[in-house]
Amino acid sequence: MMRALALALFGTLLGGATVAATPTANAQVGVRARDYKTFLDQGSTARRAIIVANGWAKKAGFRIVDLDKRASCRSFSPGDKLIFIWQRRTAMYVRVGKQSIAKGATYVGAHVDAPALRLTAAPFGKNKRGWAQLTSYRYGGIKQFHYHNRALKLVGTVTRRDGSRVAIELGPKQGFSFVVSPEVPWKPPERKPGEPPKPLPARIKLIGATSGKTPAASTKLIHDVLLKQFKVRPRDIASAEIYAVPSMPARDVGLSRKMIGSHGQDDRSLSFAALRGLLEMKRTPNHTAAALLVDREETGSRGRTGAKAPVFEHVVACLARGEGKKKVDAIVQRSLSRSIALSTDVKSAINPNWPEVQEHKNAPRMGKGPTLVKFTGHGGKRNASDANPGLSRWVRTIAARAKVPLQRSETGKVDQGGGGTIAKFMARRGMNVIDVGVPLLSMHAPMEIVNKQDLSWCVDLFKAFYRAGPPKKR
Amino acid sequence: MPWAVLGGVPAMTTEYRDWLDRGRTTSRVIDLIKKKSKRFRVVDVHDITAQRVRPGDRLLFINRDRTVIAVVVGKQPLVKAGARLIGAHIDTPSPQIALSRLRKKKQTTLRTYRYGGTRWHHYSHMPLALVGRVARADGREIDVELGLNDDFALYIAKTGPRLIVSVSSTPSAKWPGVSPRTLVAELHKRYGLTPVDLEAAELFLVPKHKAREVGFGGELIGAHGQDDRANSYAAWRAVVDLTDTPRATAMAWLVDREEEGSSHAAGAQSRFLEMVYAWLIRAQNKPATEANVARAFARSVALSADTPAAMNPNWLQVHEEKNAPVLGNGPALFPHTGRGGKKGGSQAHAELIASVVDSFKRTKAPLQFGELGKVDEGGGGTIAKYLAERGMDVVDVGVAVISMHSPMEISAKIDIWSAYLGFREWFKQ
Numbered sequence: 001m002m003r004a005l006a007l008a009l010f011g012t013l014l015g016g017a018t019v020a021a022t023p024t025a026n027a028q029v030g031v032r033a034r035d036y037k038t039f040l041d042q043g044s045t046a047r048r049a050i051i052v053a054n055g056w057a058k059k060a061g062f063r064i065v066d067l068d069k070r071a072s073c074r075s076f077s078p079g080d081k082l083i084f085i086w087q088r089r090t091a092m093y094v095r096v097g098k099q100s101i102a103k104g105a106t107y108v109g110a111h112v113d114a115p116a117l118r119l120t121a122a123p124f125g126k127n128k129r130g131w132a133q134l135t136s137y138r139y140g141g142i143k144q145f146h147y148h149n150r151a152l153k154l155v156g157t158v159t160r161r162d163g164s165r166v167a168i169e170l171g172p173k174q175g176f177s178f179v180v181s182p183e184v185p186w187k188p189p190e191r192k193p194g195e196p197p198k199p200l201p202a203r204i205k206l207i208g209a210t211s212g213k214t215p216a217a218s219t220k221l222i223h224d225v226l227l228k229q230f231k232v233r234p235r236d237i238a239s240a241e242i243y244a245v246p247s248m249p250a251r252d253v254g255l256s257r258k259m260i261g262s263h264g265q266d267d268r269s270l271s272f273a274a275l276r277g278l279l280e281m282k283r284t285p286n287h288t289a290a291a292l293l294v295d296r297e298e299t300g301s302r303g304r305t306g307a308k309a310p311v312f313e314h315v316v317a318c319l320a321r322g323e324g325k326k327k328v329d330a331i332v333q334r335s336l337s338r339s340i341a342l343s344t345d346v347k348s349a350i351n352p353n354w355p356e357v358q359e360h361k362n363a364p365r366m367g368k369g370p371t372l373v374k375f376t377g378h379g380g381k382r383n384a385s386d387a388n389p390g391l392s393r394w395v396r397t398i399a400a401r402a403k404v405p406l407q408r409s410e411t412g413k414v415d416q417g418g419g420g421t422i423a424k425f426m427a428r429r430g431m432n433v434i435d436v437g438v439p440l441l442s443m444h445a446p447m448e449i450v451n452k453q454d455l456s457w458c459v460d461l462f463k464a465f466y467r468a469g470p471p472k473k474r
Numbered sequence: 475m476p477w478a479v480l481g482g483v484p485a486m487t488t489e490y491r492d493w494l495d496r497g498r499t500t501s502r503v504i505d506l507i508k509k510k511s512k513r514f515r516v517v518d519v520h521d522i523t524a525q526r527v528r529p530g531d532r533l534l535f536i537n538r539d540r541t542v543i544a545v546v547v548g549k550q551p552l553v554k555a556g557a558r559l560i561g562a563h564i565d566t567p568s569p570q571i572a573l574s575r576l577r578k579k580k581q582t583t584l585r586t587y588r589y590g591g592t593r594w595h596h597y598s599h600m601p602l603a604l605v606g607r608v609a610r611a612d613g614r615e616i617d618v619e620l621g622l623n624d625d626f627a628l629y630i631a632k633t634g635p636r637l638i639v640s641v642s643s644t645p646s647a648k649w650p651g652v653s654p655r656t657l658v659a660e661l662h663k664r665y666g667l668t669p670v671d672l673e674a675a676e677l678f679l680v681p682k683h684k685a686r687e688v689g690f691g692g693e694l695i696g697a698h699g700q701d702d703r704a705n706s707y708a709a710w711r712a713v714v715d716l717t718d719t720p721r722a723t724a725m726a727w728l729v730d731r732e733e734e735g736s737s738h739a740a741g742a743q744s745r746f747l748e749m750v751y752a753w754l755i756r757a758q759n760k761p762a763t764e765a766n767v768a769r770a771f772a773r774s775v776a777l778s779a780d781t782p783a784a785m786n787p788n789w790l791q792v793h794e795e796k797n798a799p800v801l802g803n804g805p806a807l808f809p810h811t812g813r814g815g816k817k818g819g820s821q822a823h824a825e826l827i828a829s830v831v832d833s834f835k836r837t838k839a840p841l842q843f844g845e846l847g848k849v850d851e852g853g854g855g856t857i858a859k860y861l862a863e864r865g866m867d868v869v870d871v872g873v874a875v876i877s878m879h880s881p882m883e884i885s886a887k888i889d890i891w892s893a894y895l896g897f898r899e900w901f902k903q
Contacts, residue, residue: 131787132690146599149880151686151696176692179877179884180788225690248683251601252626255660261601261629353630445599447629 032276032459033260033452039272040250040262044155045243046089046295049112049268053275053293057083057093060279067314076322079284084315089295090305092315093278097288101319102331104338104470105288108274108462109422110345111297114264115140115444117147117244124222124234132218136244140298146445151177156242158232166230171247178244246446258452265448269438269455270344277462287469288319297422307422312336312429337430340391340470343423347371347409347437362410364439367451369405370458373435376411376421385427387434394471395434402464404457483891490890491685493707494697498605498680500730501539501617503564503703511544511714519749527757530719535750540730540740543750544713548723551758552751553766556773557723558901561857562706562780563732566699567592567879571677584657586679590733596880601627606677611670618665627682681881688884700883704873705779708890712897724901732857742857768865775826776868778858782806782844784874797844799874802886804840805893808870822869830871833899839892
């Protein structure tokens with residue numbers, strides 16, 4: 001049965017089907033893909049993604065729990081739907097289970113930040129010769145030249161001097177875009193044939209105006225736009241977090257429209273799937289189930305909203321208190337070590353144009369389902385959380401029951417490619433964690449590509465995972 | 475003050491963006507011109523039956539759907555007064571699909587080569603569309619497009635010595651019994667084309683994104699294909715908007731294949747211009763002898779309107795600061811083309827330069843001077859030399875862009891508007 005269904009789905013994916021796909025499965029893939037594109041378009045920063053996610057969760061009956069107030073961690077009962085938020089950028093969505101939190105919980109973690117250009121603290125230069133320019137740097141591992149010559153928008157948040165916050169979006173909504181234009185054709189940076197150009201050593205500057213003005217006039221132009229549109233004064237930009245992201249919306253890719261091309265799919269694809277799986281789960285799970293959408297993965301998970309911060313501890317303590325438990329600290333430790341977790345991040349799929357960087361037997365393929373990664377890491381695969389085989393088996397069992405095909409892979413060839421996820425930060429807390437990913441092409445590029453069917457399978461898998469809870473025997 | 479004459483900029487910007495969005499290939503630009511040049515009569519240059527033209531007549535000469543010459547006949551005969559001609563090109567660099575492999579049924583990737591000086595890495599990780607023209611086995615030519623106005627895009631996920639485009643999500647075609655969607659299949663479904671038809675096709679990959687406004691306040695336009703659809707637009711619009719009959723015949727000469735060296739039957743080196751001159755001379759009741767055509771050429775003056783690279787604030791080191799044109803300061807005029815000695819001399823006469831400067835001054839449109847920095851990879855150039863070879867006095871003047879030849883070239887709205895005003899005034903003189 002599973003084989004038949006999988007075959008049917010493969011058939012659709014490949015365009016000309018040998019076995020007819022079930023229409024319900026097809027429709028579900030379509031609906032999820034549509035919502036996912038909305039998530040990408042509206043959630044172009046971690047903050048915005050959390051706003052969209054909260055909106056969906058609230059619609060499904062979730063309520064926000066204020067972690068700062070002790071009184072809010074009171075009298076939770078099975079079936080409660082809770083949202084815990086840090087700094088507006090990281091959130092955990094919890095379905096309280098029938099069992100006590102002390103018996104452990106089920107987590108699916110993903111990150112909502114994505115690599116992009118980010119404006120510096122003082123982005124306005126002297127606008128020599130009247131250019132209205134903004135200076136930016138790299139947030140996460142991007143290749144600068146990918147951001148050249150394409151339409152960008154500015155999105156982010158500014159905190160004004162009086163403490164009020166304002167969301168900024170400058171781009172297509174106002175009828176214009178920004179562009180980084182560092183190259184002219186006749187004098188390329190020196191490089192070997194076939195090698196991509198070296199990134200420029202200088203800061204990346206966005207071009208914002210014609211140059212036929214005085215520097216003062218162009219500076220005034222920027223200030224006027226900011227003041228008029230957002231009531232933001234230039235000095236306020238020092239306390240801002242503004243990203244330059246591609247202004248193109250998420251769109252279908254390929255003749256058979258089976259893929260989605262967009263910026264920020266690392267890792268908003270699995271943030272979406274983690275949340276979606278939780279929201280789609282109808283019945284109260286046996287063990288408490290939670291989706292973690294965390295910020296700052298691309299810069300090392302540091303900071304108050306990163307996976308290194310005591311996010312889990314706070315939530316579990318709150319949940320324990322909500323059950324009326326007393327020795328909360330001990331319960332937190334016990335609960336975490338009894339929990340199982342999926343660290344979900346995108347995984348580089350075999351790129352038809354670049355097959356040589358992958359070891360084909362150990363790399364995922366587009367459209368063949370989520371991939372289970374026992375160990376991530378780089379070099380000889382160090383610096384990784386290497387999952388134990390018991391959990392690996394448990395996830396495979398869950399996947400088989402949910403009729404989700406599962407691939408197996410590593411992250412790149414040994415000693416060549418590699419990558420890290422938030423798995424190790426979960427493992428450090430004693431959680432039993434394994435990496436699961438969706439195959440993706442062009443990771444960290446302004447247009448990353450994910451297969452719709454793969455994404456939908458991820459939702460199915462996570463849903464089943466939340467429902468199943470930790471295995472009886474460990 | 476040039477900024478005072480900005481009145482028509484918004485309307486022109488709308489039309490110009492539409493021009494760029496719809497005119498994705500040379501033949502589509504020609505279609506646009508045919509549709510939008512309302513009072514112009516399309517003339518077959520091979521038709522030499524007793525046709526007569528009078529001053530003020532508006533004519534379109536079209537060569538192979540690739541080159542167009544828009545003419546407003548002047549008060550003075552062509553032989554006597556020559557013409558005022560603005561030459562620009564309507565082709566633009568982009569990857570072109572290699573046809574040799576296209577017939578394969580299971581093919582889900584396409585191989586490409588460069589048309590003009592494109593850089594592969596610019597086209598990676600960017601939504602792409604396929605546009606072009608196919609000559610069917612039965613002889614009919616049809617325009618095809620895929621992904622341009624659809625809800626999907628094609629993409630390239632790697633750059634290398636050869637650009638390979640993925641068109642479908644199939645990791646391989648090895649699945650038994652499954653035939654992936656291929657380009658051939660899709661083109662068959664949409665246009666009824668067969669693999670045999672596709673042997674004679676000209677297919678380009680262009681960025682899917684449409685022309686858009688760039689920067690604070692949107693003073694700039696970012697789009698693919700502005701080299702040289704910016705100047706060809708300004709030149710065409712200038713001719714179309716000539717309300718009074720000019721003294722000398724006005725011509726906008728828009729050619730194909732500039733990016734490939736102009737050596738094509740529809741390129742700037744083609745004798746089509748001579749044929750049009752001969753046709754007009756005959757229609758003005760003079761013998762269309764070679765001597766008369768040569769005389770008309772010698773008495774003509776021309777502007778070669780192509781896009782120079784403007785000063786790029788992110789790349790100042792490659793510019794000569796004092797001589798590089800600056801976006802927003804008007805079109806750039808180049809008295810020396812730097813190829814003067816090479817090809818029969820296209821060093822402009824002072825009188826011609828003065829007439830251009832004067833035209834811009836009269837309309838209060840900004841104009842700047844520069845030195846042509848456009849020495850392309852592999853050696854390119856403007857079509858000025860081909861005009862000079864014909865004995866015309868020619869000078870380079872054109873709207874400047876930054877990021878030339880990239881999928882997102884940037885020009886300033888004011889420069890387009892200014893070029894239009896200046897060109898129109900120059901035709902009138």
